[in-house]
Amino acid sequence: MKRSEPMTSRLWPVLLLLFVIASGCRTYGGYGTEDATLAQIEQANEQFTAALSRAETEAQVLRAAVGRYPALAPVAAGYEETLARHRALIARHEALLEQAAATSGLFAWIMQTRYRTISRIFGGLLAEQQVVYDRYLDAYESVARLVGAPVAWINAVTTSPRSRYYVVPPQYEAIRQTPTVSIRDLLGS
Incomplete structure (x- = not known):
């Protein structure tokens, strides 16, 4: 009997550790947020689609403008590639x-795969849009x-929005931002 007690006392912590590791990887996330995330995906898609019409106008x-500024030809070609993308x-x-x-399904619910x-x-999706x-x-x-263009216009285009990380992570905020300066504004200056 004495010989099995040390083995049992060493085995319990190992078993407990294995149980915590095995169960811990299935306990994060979910909590009914899937539908809210789907709504966010749909909203991001709608914003991305709306941005396409503005990009086509630009x-x-x-x-x-390429006729007036021949140096813009490579920029226009790159813009067209981005538009196709x-x-x-x-x-x-x-x-x-x-x-x-x-x-969906029971397996997806148990394993949190959804x-x-x-x-x-x-x-x-957000990374590709960005x-x-x-x-x-x-x-x-x-x-x-x-x-x-004047430096003020260049700064308006290149300056990132001020981060409000405590409300929205900066990468998501940047996606919501639209440039305040259009190509028409830049060419007219």
Whole structure:
């Protein structure tokens, strides 16, 4: 009997540690937030679609300006590529939203895969949208520099919004921001 007691006393902490590790990876997230996250995905898609119409208008202005400013030709070509990427991402993001909404079932509930899947989709979607928005801002900055816009215009394009991290993480706030200066403004200056 004495020989088995030390083995049992050493085995309990190991078993307890294994139990905590095994159960801990299934206890995060969820809590009924999946529907709210789906609504945020839908809202982000709507904003991204609305941004496309503004970007198409800006592309027309930029195409027209190439005759007056030949140095803008590479910027216009890059803007057109970004516009094509924007259109492709809208279709992809709609498919991702459908995929996220279709994730269901008992297994998904037990393993929290619905929460994880929706969260991954939302994070990836926002990252892809941010890349497109950053490319548009790069084009604005290039236009401002190539046409000799005043420093105030350049700063309006390149300055990031002041972070309010305690309310909204800066990367999400940056996605909501739209440039206050248009290409038409930059070319008219």
